[in-house]
Amino acid sequence: MYNQTEIIKDTTELGPEGELVINIGPQHPATHGVLHLVVTLNGETIKKIEPHLGYIHRSIEKMCESLTYRQFIYVTSRMDYLSSHINNTACALLIEKGLQIEVPERAKVVRTILNELTRIASHELWIGAMAMDLGAFTPFFYAFREREMITDIMEDTCGARLTMNYIVPGGLMYDIHPDFQTKVKAFVKQFKEKVTEYEDLVTGNIIFQSRTKGVGVLTAQDAISYGCTGPVARASGVSCDMRKIAPYDAYDRVEFDEVIETTGDSFARYIVRVKEMNQSIRIIEQLIDNIPEGEFVGKTKNVLKLAKGEFYQRVETARGELGIYIVSEGATTPYRIKFRSPGFSNLSVLNHIAKGSKIGDLMATMGTLDLVIPDIDR
Amino acid sequence: MLSLENITKTTQDWLLTKFSPTMALTIECVIVILLSITLFALLGLVLVLLERKVAARIQIRLGPNRVGPGGIFQTAADTLKLIMKEGLTPDKADKFLFNLAPFVVMMVAMLLLAPIAFAKNFQIWDINIGVLYISSISSLSVIGILMAGWASNNKYSLLGAMRSGAQIVSYELSAGFAVLTIVVLTGSLQISDIIASQENGWWLFKGHIPVIIAFVLYIIAVTAETNRAPFDLAEAESELTAGFHTEYSGMKFALFFLAEYINIFIVCAIGATLFLGGWMPLHIGHWESFNHIMDYIPSSLWFMGKTFFLIFVIMWFRWTFPRLRVDHLLNLEWKYLLPISLFNLLLVTVIAIMGWHF
Amino acid sequence: MFLKDYISDVVNGVSSLLKGMRKTGYYFTHSKEIITEQYPDNRATLKLADRFKGEVVMPHDENNEHTCTGCTACELACPNGTIKIITKFDITPEGKKKKAIDAFIYRLEMCTLCNLCITACPSDAIKMLPNFEHSVFDRSKLTKILNKPGSKIKEGIE
Numbered sequence: 001m002y003n004q005t006e007i008i009k010d011t012t013e014l015g016p017e018g019e020l021v022i023n024i025g026p027q028h029p030a031t032h033g034v035l036h037l038v039v040t041l042n043g044e045t046i047k048k049i050e051p052h053l054g055y056i057h058r059s060i061e062k063m064c065e066s067l068t069y070r071q072f073i074y075v076t077s078r079m080d081y082l083s084s085h086i087n088n089t090a091c092a093l094l095i096e097k098g099l100q101i102e103v104p105e106r107a108k109v110v111r112t113i114l115n116e117l118t119r120i121a122s123h124e125l126w127i128g129a130m131a132m133d134l135g136a137f138t139p140f141f142y143a144f145r146e147r148e149m150i151t152d153i154m155e156d157t158c159g160a161r162l163t164m165n166y167i168v169p170g171g172l173m174y175d176i177h178p179d180f181q182t183k184v185k186a187f188v189k190q191f192k193e194k195v196t197e198y199e200d201l202v203t204g205n206i207i208f209q210s211r212t213k214g215v216g217v218l219t220a221q222d223a224i225s226y227g228c229t230g231p232v233a234r235a236s237g238v239s240c241d242m243r244k245i246a247p248y249d250a251y252d253r254v255e256f257d258e259v260i261e262t263t264g265d266s267f268a269r270y271i272v273r274v275k276e277m278n279q280s281i282r283i284i285e286q287l288i289d290n291i292p293e294g295e296f297v298g299k300t301k302n303v304l305k306l307a308k309g310e311f312y313q314r315v316e317t318a319r320g321e322l323g324i325y326i327v328s329e330g331a332t333t334p335y336r337i338k339f340r341s342p343g344f345s346n347l348s349v350l351n352h353i354a355k356g357s358k359i360g361d362l363m364a365t366m367g368t369l370d371l372v373i374p375d376i377d378r
Numbered sequence: 379m380l381s382l383e384n385i386t387k388t389t390q391d392w393l394l395t396k397f398s399p400t401m402a403l404t405i406e407c408v409i410v411i412l413l414s415i416t417l418f419a420l421l422g423l424v425l426v427l428l429e430r431k432v433a434a435r436i437q438i439r440l441g442p443n444r445v446g447p448g449g450i451f452q453t454a455a456d457t458l459k460l461i462m463k464e465g466l467t468p469d470k471a472d473k474f475l476f477n478l479a480p481f482v483v484m485m486v487a488m489l490l491l492a493p494i495a496f497a498k499n500f501q502i503w504d505i506n507i508g509v510l511y512i513s514s515i516s517s518l519s520v521i522g523i524l525m526a527g528w529a530s531n532n533k534y535s536l537l538g539a540m541r542s543g544a545q546i547v548s549y550e551l552s553a554g555f556a557v558l559t560i561v562v563l564t565g566s567l568q569i570s571d572i573i574a575s576q577e578n579g580w581w582l583f584k585g586h587i588p589v590i591i592a593f594v595l596y597i598i599a600v601t602a603e604t605n606r607a608p609f610d611l612a613e614a615e616s617e618l619t620a621g622f623h624t625e626y627s628g629m630k631f632a633l634f635f636l637a638e639y640i641n642i643f644i645v646c647a648i649g650a651t652l653f654l655g656g657w658m659p660l661h662i663g664h665w666e667s668f669n670h671i672m673d674y675i676p677s678s679l680w681f682m683g684k685t686f687f688l689i690f691v692i693m694w695f696r697w698t699f700p701r702l703r704v705d706h707l708l709n710l711e712w713k714y715l716l717p718i719s720l721f722n723l724l725l726v727t728v729i730a731i732m733g734w735h736f
Numbered sequence: 737m738f739l740k741d742y743i744s745d746v747v748n749g750v751s752s753l754l755k756g757m758r759k760t761g762y763y764f765t766h767s768k769e770i771i772t773e774q775y776p777d778n779r780a781t782l783k784l785a786d787r788f789k790g791e792v793v794m795p796h797d798e799n800n801e802h803t804c805t806g807c808t809a810c811e812l813a814c815p816n817g818t819i820k821i822i823t824k825f826d827i828t829p830e831g832k833k834k835k836a837i838d839a840f841i842y843r844l845e846m847c848t849l850c851n852l853c854i855t856a857c858p859s860d861a862i863k864m865l866p867n868f869e870h871s872v873f874d875r876s877k878l879t880k881i882l883n884k885p886g887s888k889i890k891e892g893i894e
Contacts, residue, residue: 071814145771159864165850165851173851174855197759
């Protein structure tokens with residue numbers, strides 16, 4: 001532990017000869033939000049990275065304690081806003097598990113499709129932003145063109161483009177739009193055509209490969225000990241896909257591969273995400289023609305009260321494992337709620353893997369960790 | 379009218395009949411200064427708009443389309459805004475150097491304009507060491523950038539300036555070697571001689587594969603020299619926010635911005651002069667009638683067409699590629715471009731000695 | 737062999753770059769691929785999804801009647817206190833007292849458009865409108881009273 005004088009001494013003391021401390025963020029083009037990195041440099045080489053958090057802390061966990069089990073779902077959209085659907089699903093699943101609500105098959109399938117669409121949208125945005133971090137601006141627009149189709153589908157069915165709030169405990173808020181299936185099929189078709197563009201522009205590009213291969217290498221050991229999940233851990237060879245380990249919704253009845261790379265560098269993380277998009281397309285293709293008829297929401301009581309006890313639910317968001325832990329005292333609101341967000345653990349590994357590399361590598365590493373700052377801070 | 383051929387001659391003759399030779403020279407100088415400043419302003423406006431339009435088309439957007447028809451006055455409006463903005467000087471900056479740096483960069487760009495032949499017989503200064511002059515002056519721009527980076531008292535600026543220093547110093551070499559190949563083939567450093575030697579065909583077509591390689595090397599090297607993406611490490615915005623001009627605002631920033639585009643124009647103009655025959659129309663061997671038709675197109679249009687084509691290629695690079703890392707950049711120069719250009723120069727020398735070129 | 741590797745490195749690198757340039761070159765030359773929507777100009781043809789959650793409104797019929805009973809279910813369902821219902825007591829022609837709304841106050845600036853009030857409403861008195869142009873010069877204009885002046889509850893709604 002630091003005592004106070006040490007902290008004061010740390011900040012005022014000038015670094016040793018040749019050290020340069022720069023503040024990357026909170027306003028910086030590469031941090032995609034208000035992440036603040038205090039980077040100690042030796043020339044261009046990074047000696048230490050210290051992330052400073054708290055710029056977008058909205059105390060979502062505390063807010064949720066004063067909201068009922070129906071109300072608190074919408075707040076979770078604001079954590080990892082790129083996979084808001086998946087966050088909402090996690091909350092709904094937890095409540096359904098706690099109250100043993102029967103979810104209709106139709107709702108399960110639709111939820112799965114929407115979750116996978118969200119995952120693709122998130123990865124699309126990430127590809128664009130990642131390429132932008134590395135200085136290529138054009139893939140951003142191509143990626144957003146495809147993402148736009150997904151947001152249009154979301155707008156049609158859920159009524160919003162980013163923070164949908166479409167999932168309610170027991171199923172869906174309302175039924176899917178009549179055009180849903182045709183639009184999703186059109187998207188799948190377009191996506192399959194256009195995904196080769198990323199190969200041409202980004203994946204195969206020699207500059208991109210030299211920027212990412214062997215950069216920010218994370219070993220499987222470190223991935224586990226830092227608690228990394230999602231594509232970051234899977235790129236290091238750690239199998240951690242919640243959809244495989246603890247299937248929820250309709251994931252137990254679809255065929256898909258868990259994408260695992262073993263090199264653990266930035267390029268592997270990139271490849272994992274690109275392949276994951278293809279797997280998501282595979283899941284959507286299996287389900288889109290087989291949406292069962294029937295109710296879209298199960299029977300629930302008007303006022304939801306979780307029994308006294310502890311509840312935990314984990315799902316696979318676009319960034320990794322999201323865990324929701326609720327302590328209930330039997331009231332209509334949770335007594336204590338805790339989110340285990342994937343971004344926080346993935347950020348904590350940054351100093352470890354980016355130390356000793358160049359500033360340019362820091363951007364590549366940070367880009368492939370796919371950090372969403374509101375998810376880290378909550 | 380567009381050929382601009384005899385304008386210089388007539389003007390000079392007319393001036394000499396009216397004034398004493400010294401007076402005539404002074405007036406000519408004033409005219410040249412005014413013309414080049416006008417050219418700079420125009421080029422800045424046109425090239426920035428062109429860049430934005432090219433970027434927009436590549437990125438499936440429309441680009442500026444609000445100010446004026448098709449957005450053609452957008453850059454003029456932007457310039458107006460920049461002029462009216464406050465030119466901030468940071469508190470602990472080295473004020474003299476900080477304010478001097480944009481002008482140094484700008485002056486270097488202006489000096490480079492002198493030996494460029496814009497059309498037939500339309501050249502400011504046909505110096506007999508034209509190519510050498512260009513090579514030596516263009517390396518001065520790094521001083522302005524280093525000055526800006528150091529004087530800003532900003533760590534990002536300093537890093538950007540240092541990167542830029544390493545980059546420009548190393549890429550000078552391969553740009554120089556690429557230029558040398560043409561000098562070897564022509565046997566002259568004078569710009570007008572180099573253009574005249576391409577009367578029966580441009581060097582790009584006459585000089586076999588080595589000249590094509592030299593051309594590609596030249597384009598890569600000058601892209602790096604002008605700090606353009608994918609070599610824009612000096613201002614890499616996702617890494618160093620804006621690099622060496624982070625602290626600049628208003629007109630001082632505009633000068634840096636303008637100098638970047640003027641530099642592109644100049645290196646492309648030189649590339650067009652050396653490899654694509656400058657203002658020389660496209661002539662193919664003994665196809666007399668074809669050559670005759672080509673001669674009808676004014677020489678100034680030929681020159682501008684070639685230059686803008688090269689500018690477009692450089693813009694195309696920018697909007698396609700990711701940025702290199704600083705050590706890859708130096709690797710590329712010292713491990714790839716320099717050995718290749720040395721070997722290439724050897725080949726060209728052999729070709730020139732044996733007279734194998736057309 | 738070293739030289740062979742060197743040359744294949746250069747060739748592969750250059751060809752990968754050319755591939756990317758071909759792609760961007762394709763988009764440069766094909767203007768039909770442009771996807772820009774010129775928003776304020778295309779307002780006439782702009783079509784929003786019919787479910788788009790823009791703002792909460794209370795539909796009134798031609799007799800200036802709504803179906804809100806003032807049960808405050810929406811007020812309770814709202815996660816962040818966007819809705820405030822002030823009730824009054826109307827005297828019906830039979831001389832009975834009947835609960836009715838005096839003002840349905842809706843604060844758009846606080847609303848997260850989560851749709852929970854709409855699903856909570858037992859008499860479908862409120863709905864979402866696909867309108868997204870909410871900008872005003874005065875913040876107080878975002879606080880709206882949804883029931884029109886002089887409106888009353890439709891017959892037969894309890």
